[in-house]
Amino acid sequence: METLKLILRPLTALLALLIVLAGLAVGVGRLRTTPLLTYESNRTGDIDLYAYDLTYAISHNLTRSPAGDTDAAWSPDGEKLAFFSWRGGARQLYLLTLTPPRVTRLLPDEVAGDHPVWSPDGTQLVYERDAGDAGTQLYLLDLSAPRIEGSNPRQLAAEVSVSNSPMWSPDGETILFMGFARQTADAEIFTVHPDGTHLVNLTNDPGWDVSPAWSPDGTEITFFSLRDRTNLELLLMDQAGEISDASRPRPAPP
Numbered sequence: 001m002e003t004l005k006l007i008l009r010p011l012t013a014l015l016a017l018l019i020v021l022a023g024l025a026v027g028v029g030r031l032r033t034t035p036l037l038t039y040e041s042n043r044t045g046d047i048d049l050y051a052y053d054l055t056y057a058i059s060h061n062l063t064r065s066p067a068g069d070t071d072a073a074w075s076p077d078g079e080k081l082a083f084f085s086w087r088g089g090a091r092q093l094y095l096l097t098l099t100p101p102r103v104t105r106l107l108p109d110e111v112a113g114d115h116p117v118w119s120p121d122g123t124q125l126v127y128e129r130d131a132g133d134a135g136t137q138l139y140l141l142d143l144s145a146p147r148i149e150g151s152n153p154r155q156l157a158a159e160v161s162v163s164n165s166p167m168w169s170p171d172g173e174t175i176l177f178m179g180f181a182r183q184t185a186d187a188e189i190f191t192v193h194p195d196g197t198h199l200v201n202l203t204n205d206p207g208w209d210v211s212p213a214w215s216p217d218g219t220e221i222t223f224f225s226l227r228d229r230t231n232l233e234l235l236l237m238d239q240a241g242e243i244s245d246a247s248r249p250r251p252a253p254p
Contacts, residue, residue: 035054035055036054036074037054038052038081040069040070040072047070048064049061049063049069049072062096065087066087067085067087068086069083069087070084071083071084071115071116073115073116075118076120076121076122077122079099080096080097081096081098082096082116082118082125083116084113088105091112092105092106092107093106093107093116095143106143107141107153113127113128113129114127114128115165115166117166117167117168118168119168119172119194120171120172121172124140124141124142125143126139126140126141126156126166126175128163128164134161134162135161135180136162137155137156137158137162138155138156138164138166139153139156140153140194140196156175156194156196157177157196157199159182160180160181160182161181162179162180163177163180163190164178165177165210165211165212167212168214170216170218175192175193175194176190176213176221177190177212186205186207186209187209187210188201188203188204188209189201189202189209189210189212189221189223189237202237202241203225203237203243205225207226207227207228208225208226209224209226210224210225220236220239222237222246223235233247
């Protein structure tokens with residue numbers, strides 16, 4: 001009987017382990033095949049990243065770290081999650097892969113940042129980097145190339161004093177963002193190519209223009225503006241640069 005107990009104990013432990021692994025596999029499988037809502041929560045005493053499965057009404061803790069994890073951004077293929085974390089002692093950029101589950105620190109330096117945004121092809125990340133008293137600056141990291149100080153990651157739009165709120169165009173050819181023009185100190189809407197060329201001030205207006213976003217087809221841009229100095233307006237810019245009130249009804253296409 002004692003021999004039977006000795007045999008059953010490791011078998012029971014092995015069965016429990018297989019059940020746990022199966023549960024993890026099911027969880028990862030659901031994350032990859034069902035709609036998700038990703039959010040931050042401090043329910044465990046520190047800030048972790050969670051994915052809420054809209055089909056099964058289940059939340060998955062994705063990071064489980066005693067350090068704070070924030071600013072989650074899914075890759076276009078849904079296989080990876082870029083985020084910022086204090087787990088290395090300073091707020092830094094990390095990458096979580098689902099299969100196999102692994103967290104990798106993407107940058108060797110200790111410069112803090114926020115708001116990673118994936119390129120449509122999933123090979124590059126644009127993020128906001130804390131420049132101290134100078135505010136935030138946009139940097140681009142090519143995930144397929146070696147990390148080289150000064151060139152990868154590299155700063156975008158150095159001519160703009162403060163830059164944030166980046167958004168890739170649907171075709172991946174242009175990055176839209178909000179920045180402060182050095183000449184006027186006004187908040188303007190800019191575009192720049194991923195290689196740092198072709199910086200264009202799209203708005204160039206004394207009123208502050210903020211929070212830009214592309215239309216799904218990349219032919220229009222919406223943004224908020226304080227052009228009348230009193231009310232925040234939602235405006236729309238078309239490909240010709242014409243600006244209109246985005247809140248007004250638009251005529252139906254012919």
